[in-house]
Amino acid sequence: MTDTVTLGDGCTIAYRFDGAAHAPVLVLGNSLGTDLGMWAPQIDAFAQTYRVLRYDTRGHGRSQASAGAYGIDRLGRDVVELTASLGIDRFHFCGLSLGGMVGQWLGIRESDRLDRLVLANTSGYMGPPSAWDARIAAVLAEGMAPLAEASIARWFTPGFAMRHPDAIEPIVKMLRSTDPTGYAGCCAAIRDMDMRRAATLIGVPTLVIGGSADPATPPDHAQALASAIPGATLEMLDAAHLSNIEQPNRFASLVLDFLARSSSRPPVAREGAESAYDR
Numbered sequence: 001m002t003d004t005v006t007l008g009d010g011c012t013i014a015y016r017f018d019g020a021a022h023a024p025v026l027v028l029g030n031s032l033g034t035d036l037g038m039w040a041p042q043i044d045a046f047a048q049t050y051r052v053l054r055y056d057t058r059g060h061g062r063s064q065a066s067a068g069a070y071g072i073d074r075l076g077r078d079v080v081e082l083t084a085s086l087g088i089d090r091f092h093f094c095g096l097s098l099g100g101m102v103g104q105w106l107g108i109r110e111s112d113r114l115d116r117l118v119l120a121n122t123s124g125y126m127g128p129p130s131a132w133d134a135r136i137a138a139v140l141a142e143g144m145a146p147l148a149e150a151s152i153a154r155w156f157t158p159g160f161a162m163r164h165p166d167a168i169e170p171i172v173k174m175l176r177s178t179d180p181t182g183y184a185g186c187c188a189a190i191r192d193m194d195m196r197r198a199a200t201l202i203g204v205p206t207l208v209i210g211g212s213a214d215p216a217t218p219p220d221h222a223q224a225l226a227s228a229i230p231g232a233t234l235e236m237l238d239a240a241h242l243s244n245i246e247q248p249n250r251f252a253s254l255v256l257d258f259l260a261r262s263s264s265r266p267p268v269a270r271e272g273a274e275s276a277y278d279r
């Protein structure tokens, strides 16, 4: 059942729990234009071992779409406030795309509360800003419907989309029902984000998952992120952007195997360590 929490700035965030009450907590962060339902293919597997907390990112699903431009800092603080208000002290975090950007922020700013971090189909920088400005202007003028075709082309390989219309349909519904104000607010957060250098400060054991056919956050973004994060592991899936939908079982196994590994903190980043993005 979905419930809500009202944050300090008055924004209402929707969330739900699955799994046993006393199991370790795994928080899941959704991508731009989807909602917590995007984790449906993994939820049964994850909830066997974890108390899974899924939430709708601000401006998405049943969470409120506050007005104006958001920032990754705001979206990260939403997770901090949500977990604190639910009495959760420590947790694992797995985020895909925009969810993975929030994950990077948490890994940099809240590493004391994080056990392990999974960053899927995401990036430390998704420029150029002008492309996001154009998308924001379009969505605010015309709504969500015109975005559907191009989004689906980025999110799934053509072969998968043809063979699995049943998997695509709920995702299209999520996109079409996203509030344009919330979508635009999150586009602004992505536009203004640059964590390429700060990612070297992530002090949590991290798994980076990329998609070999992901046109939105291409494989070299996954490689650069994994190289920047001390001790990170990189895995590539044969998928486009929403790799958890296109490779549901493989995605679940990668995450579960990684979370089950005995925990050891990665080496602390050397000051001035070379960033993969510098090469």
Ligand SMILES: O=C(O)CC1=CCC(=O)O1
Binding pocket: 030, 031, 032, 033, 096, 097, 098, 099, 151, 154, 190, 216, 241
């Ligand atoms: O542009 C897209 O739809 C891909 C994307 C960027 C951030 C995100 O969450 O999805």
